[in-house]
Amino acid sequence: MKKTLLEIKGLSKSYPGVKANDNISFTIQEGEIHALLGENGAGKSTLVKMIYGLVHPDEGDMLLHGEHYMPHKPSEARNLGVGMVFQHFSLFEALNVAENIILGMEETIPRAELNAKIIEVSNEYGLPLDPNRLIGDLSVGERQRVEIVRCLLQNPQLLIMDEPTSVLTPQEVEILFKTLRKLSSEGVAILYISHKLDEIKALCDHATVLRMGKVVDTCIPAEETARSMAEMMIGGELSMPTAREFTPGKTLLHLESLTLESLDPFGTSLANVSLELRAGEVMGVAGVAGNGQDELLLALSGERPTDAGMVKLSGVEIGGMGPTTRRALGLLAAPEERLGHAAAPDMSLKENAYLSARVRQGLTKSGFTLFGKRDDFAREIVEQFDVRTPGIDNAARSLSGGNLQKFVIGREVLQKPTVLVVNQPTWGVDAAAAADIREALRELAANGAAVLVISQDLDELMEMSDTFAVLAEGRMSEPRPAAGMTVEQIGLMMGGNLEESANA
Amino acid sequence: MDFSALNPVSLMVSLIIAATPILLAAVGELVVEKSGVLNLGVEGMMIIGAIAGFAISVETGNPWIGMLAAMFAGAILALIFGFMTQFLMSNQVATGLALTLFGLGMAALLGQSYTGMKPPSTPHLNIPVLSDLPVVGSILFSHDPMIYMSIALVTGVWYFLNRTRGGLVLRAVGENHDAAHSLGYNVVLIRMGAIAFGGACAGLGGAYLSLVRVPQWTEGMTAGAGWIALAIVVFASWKPWRLILGAYLFGGVTILQLNLQALGIGISAAYLSMTPYLITIIVMVIISADRRRASMNAPASLGRIFHASH
Numbered sequence: 001m002k003k004t005l006l007e008i009k010g011l012s013k014s015y016p017g018v019k020a021n022d023n024i025s026f027t028i029q030e031g032e033i034h035a036l037l038g039e040n041g042a043g044k045s046t047l048v049k050m051i052y053g054l055v056h057p058d059e060g061d062m063l064l065h066g067e068h069y070m071p072h073k074p075s076e077a078r079n080l081g082v083g084m085v086f087q088h089f090s091l092f093e094a095l096n097v098a099e100n101i102i103l104g105m106e107e108t109i110p111r112a113e114l115n116a117k118i119i120e121v122s123n124e125y126g127l128p129l130d131p132n133r134l135i136g137d138l139s140v141g142e143r144q145r146v147e148i149v150r151c152l153l154q155n156p157q158l159l160i161m162d163e164p165t166s167v168l169t170p171q172e173v174e175i176l177f178k179t180l181r182k183l184s185s186e187g188v189a190i191l192y193i194s195h196k197l198d199e200i201k202a203l204c205d206h207a208t209v210l211r212m213g214k215v216v217d218t219c220i221p222a223e224e225t226a227r228s229m230a231e232m233m234i235g236g237e238l239s240m241p242t243a244r245e246f247t248p249g250k251t252l253l254h255l256e257s258l259t260l261e262s263l264d265p266f267g268t269s270l271a272n273v274s275l276e277l278r279a280g281e282v283m284g285v286a287g288v289a290g291n292g293q294d295e296l297l298l299a300l301s302g303e304r305p306t307d308a309g310m311v312k313l314s315g316v317e318i319g320g321m322g323p324t325t326r327r328a329l330g331l332l333a334a335p336e337e338r339l340g341h342a343a344a345p346d347m348s349l350k351e352n353a354y355l356s357a358r359v360r361q362g363l364t365k366s367g368f369t370l371f372g373k374r375d376d377f378a379r380e381i382v383e384q385f386d387v388r389t390p391g392i393d394n395a396a397r398s399l400s401g402g403n404l405q406k407f408v409i410g411r412e413v414l415q416k417p418t419v420l421v422v423n424q425p426t427w428g429v430d431a432a433a434a435a436d437i438r439e440a441l442r443e444l445a446a447n448g449a450a451v452l453v454i455s456q457d458l459d460e461l462m463e464m465s466d467t468f469a470v471l472a473e474g475r476m477s478e479p480r481p482a483a484g485m486t487v488e489q490i491g492l493m494m495g496g497n498l499e500e501s502a503n504a
Numbered sequence: 505m506d507f508s509a510l511n512p513v514s515l516m517v518s519l520i521i522a523a524t525p526i527l528l529a530a531v532g533e534l535v536v537e538k539s540g541v542l543n544l545g546v547e548g549m550m551i552i553g554a555i556a557g558f559a560i561s562v563e564t565g566n567p568w569i570g571m572l573a574a575m576f577a578g579a580i581l582a583l584i585f586g587f588m589t590q591f592l593m594s595n596q597v598a599t600g601l602a603l604t605l606f607g608l609g610m611a612a613l614l615g616q617s618y619t620g621m622k623p624p625s626t627p628h629l630n631i632p633v634l635s636d637l638p639v640v641g642s643i644l645f646s647h648d649p650m651i652y653m654s655i656a657l658v659t660g661v662w663y664f665l666n667r668t669r670g671g672l673v674l675r676a677v678g679e680n681h682d683a684a685h686s687l688g689y690n691v692v693l694i695r696m697g698a699i700a701f702g703g704a705c706a707g708l709g710g711a712y713l714s715l716v717r718v719p720q721w722t723e724g725m726t727a728g729a730g731w732i733a734l735a736i737v738v739f740a741s742w743k744p745w746r747l748i749l750g751a752y753l754f755g756g757v758t759i760l761q762l763n764l765q766a767l768g769i770g771i772s773a774a775y776l777s778m779t780p781y782l783i784t785i786i787v788m789v790i791i792s793a794d795r796r797r798a799s800m801n802a803p804a805s806l807g808r809i810f811h812a813s814h
Contacts (some may be wrong), residue, residue, distance in 0.1 A: 090682075092676050092679040103689075
C-alpha cells in the first residue's frame with residue numbers, strides 16, 4: 001500500500017478581480033504521476049506556485065508526510081524535497097550548466113565534486129550533460145535536462161513539471177518519459193501539467209481537473225479518451241472539425257527553389273524548397289523544430305527578402321518585397337513567437353491590431369490613424385475569436401498565451417488573406433482554444449484562401465491538413481494528400497528520408 | 505619644443521593618480537550593472553562624495569574620516585536612486601540623469617563655504633629601501649594608500665563575482681531577474697545592496713579627487729569623471745581586470761594632454777582637452793563593433809524594470 005505524500009486541503013487564493021484558486025483539495029501518493037488538467041487560466045500555475053512556495057494561499061493547508069507544510073519561499077520547499085521544472089525555464093544563458101545548478105541548490109558543494117555529481121546523475125537518468133557548457137549554446141531539450149538534473153541533485157520526493165513537453169521533439173519526449181517513469185519507480189511523486197492529453201493518458205496514474213479555479217473532476221487517464229478529458233476541462237462538448245471535401249482551385253502561392261541562408265548560428269538554411277499552394281487548400285508542414293521552419297516563415301512573411309522569382313503570389317514575383325507590400329497583396333503571416341514577433345508585448349491590443357492590419361483594413365487616411373476604425377477592428381477580433389480580456393486597451397503581455405494566440409490568428413484571418421502562413425498556431429494553447437483556432441483556419445480555406453500551417457504537432461496537422469509535407473534539414477518533401485498517410489511514413493520523412501517516402 | 509621636460513617617471517605617477525578616482529567609481533558601477541541596474545548618476549554621487557569628504561576632513565582634520573563620510577554620502581544618494589527605481593519602478597535612465605543633476609546642484613550648495621580651503625594632507629606610503637628605489641620606487645611604492653586600496657578593491661570585486669556564491673547570485677540576478685526570482689532569490693534586496701556599494705565607491709572616488717588629486721574644493725570639479733567611469737565599464741566589457749586597463753589608459757591620455765599643453769604645443773588647448781573623450785568614444789565604437797562579443801558579456805537584464813509576478 002502506497003503512502004500519502006502530499007495532501008492539499010482547501011487551498012484558496014484570490015487576486016484583484018479573480019479567484020484563481022477556490023477551495024482546492026486532492027492528494028498525491030508516493031511514486032505517483034499525477035496530472036493537473038485545465039484550460040489556460042484555470043488556476044494550475046497558481047496552485048503549483050503555492051506548493052513550491054512562490055505564492056502564499058489566502059486559506060487552506062497542506063500536509064507533507066502528514067506534517068504541516070506551508071513553504072514561505074522556494075528554498076524551504078526544496079529543503080523539504082519539493083522541486084519544480086518551469087515552463088519558461090529559470091535558467092541563465094550566460095552562465096554554464098554547473099553555475100545554473102548551484103543557483104538552484106541550497107548547500108554549496110566544491111565545484112569539482114559537483115561536476116562529478118552532475119555527470120553521474122545526468123547519465124544515470126539518461127540525460128547526459130556537460131557541466132562546463134554555457135546554457136546559451138544548448139538546445140531547448142538540453143536546457144530542460146539542466147532543470148531536471150538540478151532538481152534531482154537534491155533528492156526530491158515531489159517533482160512539479162509545468163508543460164515540460166511543449167518545446168521538445170518526439171524523441172526528447174520519449175527520453176523524458178523514461179526518466180519520469182524511472183523516478184516514479186524509485187518512489188518520487190510527479191505533479192505533471194500538460195495540455196497534451198495523449199501524453200497524460202500514456203504517462204499519468206491519476207488526474208485532477210481544474211476549471212475556473214475549482215476542482216471539477218478527477219479521473220484515471222488510462223480509462224479515459226483524450227476527448228472525454230478535454231470535455232471535463234471545458235465542461236461541455238468539444239467541437240471537432242469534420243472531414244471536408246477538398247477540391248483545389250488555382251495556384252495562389254508558388255515557391256520555386258527557395259533558398260535562404262540562415263542568420264541564426266544555430267539555425268538551418270533553406271535549400272531548394274518548392275511547392276504550390278492552391279485555393280481552398282490547407283497544407284501542413286511537419287518537422288522537428290530547428291529544421292528551417294523559422295526561416296521558411298521569414299522568407300514568406302517578407303522579413304527576409306529572396307530573389308524575386310523564388311516566391312510568387314498569384315503569378316506575381318514577390319520574393320524581393322517587404323512585409324507591408326506582401327500584406328497589401330494578400331500574403332499574411334502569423335509567426336510562432338507570440339510576444340515580441342507576432343505582437344508587441346507592451347502595446348495594447350488595438351495598437352497591435354493596427355500594426356498588422358493598417359494597410360489591408362485601411363486604418364489610415366493621408367498619414368493619420370483612423371482611431372475609431374482601428375478600435376472597431378480590434379473589438380471585432382476580440383468578439384469573433386472569443387479573446388478573453390477586459391478590453392482592447394490592455395497590453396498584449398497581459399493576455400494568457402492561448403488568448404493572445406486567438407487574437408493573433410484572428411487578426412490575420414479577419415483581414416481576409418489570399419494566403420495565410422502560420423507557424424505553430426496552437427503552441428501552449430488549451431484544447432478548446434486550439435479547436436477554435438483550427439476551425440477558423442479551415443473555414444478560411446473553405447472560403448477560397450490558401451493556408452500553410454507549420455507545426456510540430458503531428459496530430460494537429462493530421463487533423464486539419466488537406467496536403468502534407470515535411471521540412472527536414474532545410475529541404476522540403478513533395479507535398480502529398482494527407483488522407484491515407486500513416487504515422488510511420490511521416491516519421492521516416494521527418495528523419496530526413498524524403499526520397500524514400502516519396503517513392504513509398 | 506623641449507620634450508625632455510616630460511619626465512616619464514613623474515608622468516607615470518600622475519597618470520596613476522588621475523586614473524584612481526575613475527577606477528574607484530567604475531568598479532562600483534560594474535557591480536551595479538552586473539546586478540542588472542543601470543545607474544547613470546555616477547557623476548552626481550562622485551561630486552557629493554567629493555564635497556562630503558572634503559567638508560568632513562576639514563572639520564575633523566582627518567582625511568580618513570572624510571573618506572568614510574564620502575562613501576556614506578555616495579551610498580545614501582545611491583539608495584535614493586535605488587528606492588525610486590526598485591520600489592517605485594521609475595525609469596532607470598531618467599532617474600540616473602536626475603541623480604547627476606541633483607548631486608551637482610547639492611554639492612555646489614554644500615560647498616559654498618569650503619571654496620579655497622586646504623584639506624588636511626593624506627600621508628604617502630614610505631617603505632624604507634623599496635620607496636627609495638629609483639624609478640620603480642616612485643612608480644610603485646610611494647603612493648598614498650588609496651591607490652593600493654583601489655587595486656585591492658578591483659581584485660576583491662573580481663574574486664567576489666567569479667569565485668563566490670554571492671557573486672554568482674548577483675550575476676544571475678543581472679542575467680535573468682525573473683528566473684532568479686522564481687528560484688527564490690530576493691532580486692530587489694540584492695540590487696539595493698549592489699546600488700549602495702556602487703554609490704559608496706563613487707563617493708570614495710569623488711573624495712579622492714578633492715582630497716588627494718587636486719586637492720581643493722571647486723564647484724563641478726568632477727568634470728565628467730563619472731561619465732568616463734560609466735564608459736569604462738562598457739569598455740571593459742564588464743570584466744574587472746579590464747577596468748584597470750581602461751582607467752589607466754584614460755588617465756594616461758589626460759595627463760599627456762595636460763603636459764603637452766604645458767609644453768605650449770601649437771594646438772589650441774580646447775582640442776587637447778577633447779582628446780581623452782574622443783579616444784574614449786573611438787575605443788567604445790571599436791569595442792561594440794563586434795555585436796556578438798559585446799552582447800555576450802553585457803548583463804541581459806541591464807536597465808530592465810523588475811516586477812515580481814505572482
